[in-house]
Each structure stands twice: as structure tokens, then as C-alpha cells.
Amino acid sequence: MANVNVMDMAGNKVGTMELNDAIFGIEPNKDVMHAAVVNYLANQRQGTQSTKTRSEVSGGGRKPWRQKGTGNARQGSTRAPQWTHGGIALGPKPRDYRYSLNKKVRRLALLSALSSKAQENELIVLDKLTIDGFSTKTVVNMLKALEADGKTLILLESNEKNLINSARNIPGVKTSLVNTLNVYDILNCNRFVMVQGAAKQLEEVYAK
Numbered sequence: 001m002a003n004v005n006v007m008d009m010a011g012n013k014v015g016t017m018e019l020n021d022a023i024f025g026i027e028p029n030k031d032v033m034h035a036a037v038v039n040y041l042a043n044q045r046q047g048t049q050s051t052k053t054r055s056e057v058s059g060g061g062r063k064p065w066r067q068k069g070t071g072n073a074r075q076g077s078t079r080a081p082q083w084t085h086g087g088i089a090l091g092p093k094p095r096d097y098r099y100s101l102n103k104k105v106r107r108l109a110l111l112s113a114l115s116s117k118a119q120e121n122e123l124i125v126l127d128k129l130t131i132d133g134f135s136t137k138t139v140v141n142m143l144k145a146l147e148a149d150g151k152t153l154i155l156l157e158s159n160e161k162n163l164i165n166s167a168r169n170i171p172g173v174k175t176s177l178v179n180t181l182n183v184y185d186i187l188n189c190n191r192f193v194m195v196q197g198a199a200k201q202l203e204e205v206y207a208k
Contacts, residue, residue: 002118006125006196009138011145014127017196019118022207028112028119035101036109036183042097051091054079060086111206113186124148124193131162136169143173148191155181157197178202 002025006015019025054060060079067074081089101109117123124146131138143149151172156163164175176185178201186192 004118004123004125006127007146008127009129009142009145011142011147017125017199019199020203020207023111023202024115024118024123026111026115028116029108030112032105032109033112033116033183033187036106036113037187039099039101040182040184042099045097047095047097049092050094051088053089053091054081054087057085057087107206109183110181110186113183114202117186117192122189122191124191125199126193126195128197129154129156129163129195130160131166134162134166136166139163139166139173140170143170143193146191146193148193151188151190153185153189153192155192155194155198157195157201178205 002019002021003016004019005013006017008014054077057079060077060083064075064078065072075083077083077086079086081087126146129142140149143152152174154163154167154173154175156175156177159177167173167175174185174189176182178198
């Protein structure tokens with residue numbers, strides 16, 4: 001098992017922690033991580049795009065000119081797709097883009113993402129993370145002390161509303177719980193800040 005430094009909110013080393021190889025020490029599978037990211041982005045799509053067909057566009061009820069004798073091409077309606085203000089042929093309609101991945105694939109993708117952060121030294125472990133009241137400045141100063149003031153994902157051990165509300169005002173910073181953690185958020189951050197208690201929760205869930 002690899003060791004990682006445990007830091008406090010001031011950026012000082014206060015100890016070390018052993019990372020479980022079953023979670024943070026596997027060989028990352030890039031294909032599986034890619035599949036998980038594509039799945040996440042597809043599931044985020046609203047699918048509300050819509051166009052009107054010729055039957056849904058108003059007007060065009062009368063034949064624009066008689067069938068023969070005018071020299072023009074025959075036309076049945078001014079709302080056919082080739083006409084200005086006509087309907088759209090083969091346009092998008094509301095649909096559901098959601099699909100699911102196999103449970104083993106989702107698990108492997110998450111463990112691969114966590115392992116890649118550990119191997120790339122982008123993982124920071126905190127001994128504890130608590131603030132009194134709403135204070136965005138406290139979170140900003142903590143991230144600067146940890147040299148994690150860019151795109152950062154903070155993994156919490158409990159639903160601390162003060163901390164979540166304080167962090168959501170900071171551009172590029174996102175918070176997550178163990179049960180809402182996903183591959184996209186892990187790979188999309190430059191620094192993965194994890195509270196020590198949350199790391200133990202990960203071991204309880206995934207180190208089996």
C-alpha cells in the first residue's frame with residue numbers, strides 16, 4: 001500500500017495515510033473510463049430539442065397553383081420542406097439519451113479514475129474539513145494553502161451544508177459525497193481533495 005501525506009486546512013502535514021491498493025493502486029483502464037465519461041455526458045442531455053414537420057407548421061392549406069399548365073414544378077403546399085417557412089424534414093424531436101452501463105464497468109471506471117489521480121500525484125488528503133457558518137473566504141484560503149486553487153473536486157464524508165454552500169461560489173470548485181462520486185468529476189479536476197473520513201468510506205464500499 002502506498003502512503004500519502006495527510007494535510008490540515010492550513011496546508012501543514014499532520015501525518016500519513018495508507019491508500020488501499022484495491023482502490024488507489026490498480027492499473028487504470030482508459031477504455032472503461034472513456035465509456036463512463038461518455039455515458040455521464042449522454043445522461044446529462046435534456047433531449048428537449050424539437051423542430052416542426054410540415055404537418056405542424058401553420059398555413060399552407062391551399063395548393064399554391066394548379067397542377068398543370070403554369071410551367072412551374074407541381075406543388076401541393078407552401079409548407080413543404082423546400083419552401084421558405086416550410087416544415088423541417090428529418091429534424092430532431094424530443095428523445096431520451098439516457099442509457100446504463102454494466103455495474104462492473106461502472107465500478108472499474110471509478111476505481112481507475114481514483115487510481116489515476118493517486119498515480120499522477122493529484123490527490124490531497126485532509127485530516128478534517130469543517131467551517132463555522134457560511135464562509136467562502138475560508139475555503140478559498142484553504143485551497144490556496146493546499147495549492148489546489150484551480151479546478152478542484154472536494155470529497156466530503158458527510159453532507160455539510162455550510163461547506164457545500166461556501167464552495168459552490170468558487171469557479172472550478174465542486175463538492176461531492178461518496179455516494180454521488182462519478183468518473184467525470186474525478187477526471188475533470190486538476191486536484192482531488194479528499195477528507196480522511198471519506199477515504200475510509202470509499203474503502204468500506206469498494207475495497208471488497
